[in-house]
Amino acid sequence: MILKRFIPLLLCIFLIAACGRSDPQAALNAAVKNLQTSLEKKDTNAVMTLLHPDFSAQQPENNREWAKQTMTLMFLRYKNINVIALSQDSRIDSRIPSRAFTDANVALTGAEGLIPDRAQHYQVKLEWRLVDKDWKLIRLQWE
Numbered sequence: 001m002i003l004k005r006f007i008p009l010l011l012c013i014f015l016i017a018a019c020g021r022s023d024p025q026a027a028l029n030a031a032v033k034n035l036q037t038s039l040e041k042k043d044t045n046a047v048m049t050l051l052h053p054d055f056s057a058q059q060p061e062n063n064r065e066w067a068k069q070t071m072t073l074m075f076l077r078y079k080n081i082n083v084i085a086l087s088q089d090s091r092i093d094s095r096i097p098s099r100a101f102t103d104a105n106v107a108l109t110g111a112e113g114l115i116p117d118r119a120q121h122y123q124v125k126l127e128w129r130l131v132d133k134d135w136k137l138i139r140l141q142w143e
Contacts, residue, residue: 102126
């Protein structure tokens with residue numbers, strides 16, 4: 001009798017666990033969204049957890065410490081920051097499934113109040129690496 005009640009419970013737990021596993025593309029999309037949200041919330045620690053240990057941007061000296069300093073300055077300068085993704089395409093490398101790329105057109109705005117004091121448009125290229133089950137940003141380039 002107890003076994004008959006126990007088996008459906010185990011089956012439900014198994015199905016919930018199986019449904020909870022996300023595919024790599026969904027995890028990549030979530031990482032991109034998390035990066036945007038963390039920047040808008042001015043959460044330096046959250047952004048830093050998304051950066052790969054070998055992170056670099058644009059120039060060889062632009063690494064994790066540079067990213068932290070740049071964010072700190074930007075967050076101190078502007079009360080409100082918005083990252084508006086005008087277009088975005090994220091894809092996993094078919095030859096190396098632990099590598100992915102995001103190409104996006106973004107508008108970055110900074111404001112002391114409700115009206116942006118500064119707005120700039122960027123074309124960004126992000127390269128991601130899968131570390132365990134998490135996508136980490138390893139390279140950032142912009143125009």
